[in-house]
Amino acid sequence: DAKTTQPNSMESNEEEPVHLPCNHSTISGTDYIHWYRQLPSQGPEYVIHGLTSNVNNRMASLAIAEDRKSSTLILHRATLRDAAVYYCILRDNNQGGKLIFGQGTELSVKP
Amino acid sequence: ETGVTQSPTHLIKTRGQQVTLRCSSQSGHNTVSWYQQALGQGPQFIFQYYREEENGRGNFPPRFSGLQFPNYSSELNVNALELDDSALYLCASSSKASGLGEQYFGPGTRLTVT
Numbered sequence: 001d002a003k004t005t006q007p008n009s010m011e012s013n014e015e016e017p018v019h020l021p022c023n024h025s026t027i028s029g030t031d032y033i034h035w036y037r038q039l040p041s042q043g044p045e046y047v048i049h050g051l052t053s054n055v056n057n058r059m060a061s062l063a064i065a066e067d068r069k070s071s072t073l074i075l076h077r078a079t080l081r082d083a084a085v086y087y088c089i090l091r092d093n094n095q096g097g098k099l100i101f102g103q104g105t106e107l108s109v110k111p
Numbered sequence: 112e113t114g115v116t117q118s119p120t121h122l123i124k125t126r127g128q129q130v131t132l133r134c135s136s137q138s139g140h141n142t143v144s145w146y147q148q149a150l151g152q153g154p155q156f157i158f159q160y161y162r163e164e165e166n167g168r169g170n171f172p173p174r175f176s177g178l179q180f181p182n183y184s185s186e187l188n189v190n191a192l193e194l195d196d197s198a199l200y201l202c203a204s205s206s207k208a209s210g211l212g213e214q215y216f217g218p219g220t221r222l223t224v225t
Contacts, residue, residue, distance in 0.1 A: 043115075043201050043216030044154065087153060098144070098167055099203075099214060101153030 004088045009106045012078045020073040020105055022088030027068050032091045034099070035062065035073045037084040044087065044101075047073065083109045115204050115217035123223045124192050132187045132220045136204030142166070143185040144214060145177060148199040160185055189222075197224045 005023040012018040024033065034049040048055055048062045050071075055062040061074040075082055087104040116135045124130050136143050142161045146154035156169035160179035174190040183204070189196055199221050203214035 041218075043203070043219050045216065046213030049213075085153075098156045098159065098169070099146075099154070100156065101146075104153055 003100075004090060004102050006086070006088055006102060006105045008103065009108070012075075012082075012107060012109050014080060014109055014111050015077050018075040018078045018082070018107065018109075020075075020086050020088075020107065021070065022072070023070050024088070024090055025069045027090055028092070030092050033062065033064060033068075033071050034089040034091050035060070036087045036089060036099070036101075037082075038087070038104070039081075039084045047086070049091070078107075078109045080109050080111065083107060115202060115215050117200075117202055117217040117220050119220060120218070121221045121223075123225065126192055126194060126224055128192050129188065129190045130192060130222060132189075132200050132202075132222070134185045134187070134202035134204075134217060136183045136185070136202075137215050140204035140206050140215070141183050142205045143179055143183065144203045144205070145185070145187050146201040146203065147171070147196075148201060148219070150198070154201055157187070192224045194224050197222060 032049050032051050035047040036044040037047050038044040048057050048060050050062045050064055063072045085104040085106050087101050089099050115137050118133045144159040145157040147157055148154040157171050157175055158168040159166045163179045176188045179185045199219040201216050201219045203216045205214045
């Protein structure tokens with residue numbers, strides 16, 4: 001299973017942009033990059049995913065390096081509600097539904 | 112549309128006992144996955160059920176077993192409980208037809224084994 005590396009923790013100020021990095025140097029051509037987050041006392045929730053091109057949705061943007069060995073989740077204006085553990089996950093279509101979570105990055109947001 | 116629900120919310124069991132956890136999938140979803148999350152760790156995949164059949168399994172012993180019912184709800188059974196089984200158990204539902212689409216997680220069941 002391909003692995004990802006993320007910083008253990010990051011801090012942000014409210015209403016400022018946040019860039020959460022993820023390294024995945026052993027990514028294969030069929031791996032999609034998924035991001036989930038887990039708010040305190042809740043199950044994980046889907047944030048965004050992509051393959052090669054940058055992706056935007058209402059929650060965040062995903063910037064993928066040209067060689068696909070790293071990616072960055074971008075929260076454009078952090079709110080207190082964005083304080084959570086963010087997981088970067090590689091997911092192969094051949095693996096079916098399995099999500100392989102790492103340690104994730106614990107994001108704290110200061111008012 | 113009802114989200115993923117799990118029961119019970121909390122549970123305390125004694126080592127050696129058996130436990131059954133339940134999950135109701137989101138409306139329209141035919142696939143349920145179960146995860147174990149130890150304190151301070153990311154969730155670990157236990158297994159997945161699709162149309163009442165096991166469809167993939169993680170590195171968990173056979174005393175972890177499951178069922179999926181015709182309405183796509185699911186159970187996780189753990190026999191011969193060990194202290195290390197204390198964790199948050201999460202289920203997630205998805206639609207197989209959506210391929211790599213998102214999984215929707217329930218709030219989890221907190222199991223404590225004493």
